[in-house]
Every structure is written in C-alpha cells, then in structure tokens.
Amino acid sequence: EAEVAQSPRYKITEKSQAVAFWCDPISGHATLYWYRQILGQGPELLVQFQDESVVDDSQLPKDRFSAERLKGVDSTLKIQPAELGDSAMYLCASSLDSPNYGYTFGSGTRLTVV
Amino acid sequence: AQSVAQPEDQVNVAEGNPLTVKCTYSVSGNPYLFWYVQYPNRGLQFLLKYITGDNLVKGSYGFEAEFNKSQTSFHLKKPSALVSDSALYFCAVRDDTGRRALTFGSGTRLQVQP
Numbered sequence: 576e577a578e579v580a581q582s583p584r585y586k587i588t589e590k591s592q593a594v595a596f597w598c599d600p601i602s603g604h605a606t607l608y609w610y611r612q613i614l615g616q617g618p619e620l621l622v623q624f625q626d627e628s629v630v631d632d633s634q635l636p637k638d639r640f641s642a643e644r645l646k647g648v649d650s651t652l653k654i655q656p657a658e659l660g661d662s663a664m665y666l667c668a669s670s671l672d673s674p675n676y677g678y679t680f681g682s683g684t685r686l687t688v689v
Numbered sequence: 690a691q692s693v694a695q696p697e698d699q700v701n702v703a704e705g706n707p708l709t710v711k712c713t714y715s716v717s718g719n720p721y722l723f724w725y726v727q728y729p730n731r732g733l734q735f736l737l738k739y740i741t742g743d744n745l746v747k748g749s750y751g752f753e754a755e756f757n758k759s760q761t762s763f764h765l766k767k768p769s770a771l772v773s774d775s776a777l778y779f780c781a782v783r784d785d786t787g788r789r790a791l792t793f794g795s796g797t798r799l800q801v802q803p
Contacts, residue, residue, distance in 0.1 A: 617779055617793035675740050677723050680732035
C-alpha cells in the first residue's frame with residue numbers, strides 16, 4: 576500500500592535554531608497539506624499546495640515558517656528560528672484532486688524545542 | 690467558515706459493548722465528513738467518509754457512522770468494542786467545493802476496558 580513518507584520521525588532542536596521537515600506524498604497526488612498537531616489537540620492546517628502552487632497559507636506564521644514544493648512532488652517545511660511553542664507533531668498529508676477523497680497521512684515528525 | 694465539535698474528550702466503554710463517539714459540524718453548503726483514528730506517535734488513519742447517499746456509512750475495522758443533516762451530526766459507532774480500538778479519534782469536515790482543506794475536531798480518546 577502506498578504511503579506518505581516523512582522525515583525525520585523525531586527532531587530535538589534548541590530555541591532559535593533552524594529546523595526542516597521533508598515530505599514525499601503518494602505518487603500522483605496533486606494536493607499536499609502540512610498540518611501541525613499540538614499535544615492533545617486536533618491537527619490544524621498550516622499550508623496547502625496544489626501541484627507546486629500554494630493554495631492556502633493563511634494560518635502559516637510567515638515570519639518564521641516557510642514551505643515549498645518546487646517540482647510539485649516532495650515538499651519541505653522550515654522553521655527559522657524555532658520557538659518553544661513550536662513543539663508539536665508536524666503531519667504531512669496528500670490526496671487526489673477531488674473533494675470525494677480523504678487524505679493519506681504520513682507518520683509525522685515530532686518536534687521538541689528546548 | 691467550517692468547524693467541528695467533538696464534545697467528549699474521552700469515552701470509556703467495556704470490551705464487547707457498543708460504542709459511540711460524537712461529532713457535530715458546521716459548514717457552508719453540503720458537508721463532506723470523515724473519521725480518522727490516531728495511534729500514539731503515528732499519523733492519522735482513514736476510517737470512513739460520508740459524501741452523499743445513504744446516511745449510514747460503513748468503514749474499516751467494523752466502524753460505521755450515521756449522518757444526520759437536521760442535527761448536523763456525524764457520530765461514529767461500533768456494535769462491539771475491542772481493546773485494540775483504544776486510540777484517538779478525529780472527525781473532520783470540508784465543504785463540497787473541494788477548495789478548502791479538511792478541518793478537524795479536537796479529538797476524542799476512546800478507552801476500551803477488558
């Protein structure tokens with residue numbers, strides 16, 4: 576069964592350092608999402624891509640977060656500088672280009688900022 | 690705007706008993722509704738969805754959900770709970786335009802006691 580790949584699985588970083596997460600969606604999935612899930616809460620959308628274009632980044636803290644999907648395939652989410660409040664699970668998901676389909680999620684990256 | 694409410698932080702049920710996890714939603718237009726399950730330090734796994742048609746939707750692992758338009762609800766059910774069903778369950782909604790990403794509820798922890 577096809578999977579969404581994410582790396583690293585776990586990341587510990589110091590406050591004010593830069594950190595990056597990578598996601599490789601299921602082949603053929605045009606839409607890619609990055610969600611942040613704070614412990615005990617539901618996932619919240621950070622950014623949505625359609626191919627290489629950003630569709631929605633209204634909830635992305637753009638002063639410190641950036642996301643790209645240069646060739647419309649894999650994607651990178653970066654935080655610089657990291658803050659203590661950024662500690663969370665960062666989830667990547669992909670889907671076919673139709674509202675009828677659900678998302679396939681990766682296993683996530685657990686970020687701890689110390 | 691679209692939103693999901695999961696009024697119970699935790700649901701406790703004995704193994705073999707029926708379970709219900711509640712979800713209500715708000716969305717403009719017709720709702721597309723989803724249930725996902727999350728195990729510790731993992732991504733979300735798709736359980737079932739309602740797009741259109743029969744109000745009772747059957748999904749993975751014996752789960753089903755009932756769509757009630759008048760009550761704007763989409764409760765998750767299972768006739769006989771298993772200890773292995775213990776996990777975090779998320780309800781999600783999107784409108785039928787497909788332009789907006791899924792909005793998730795805050796999650797309900799299901800604890801099935803042997």
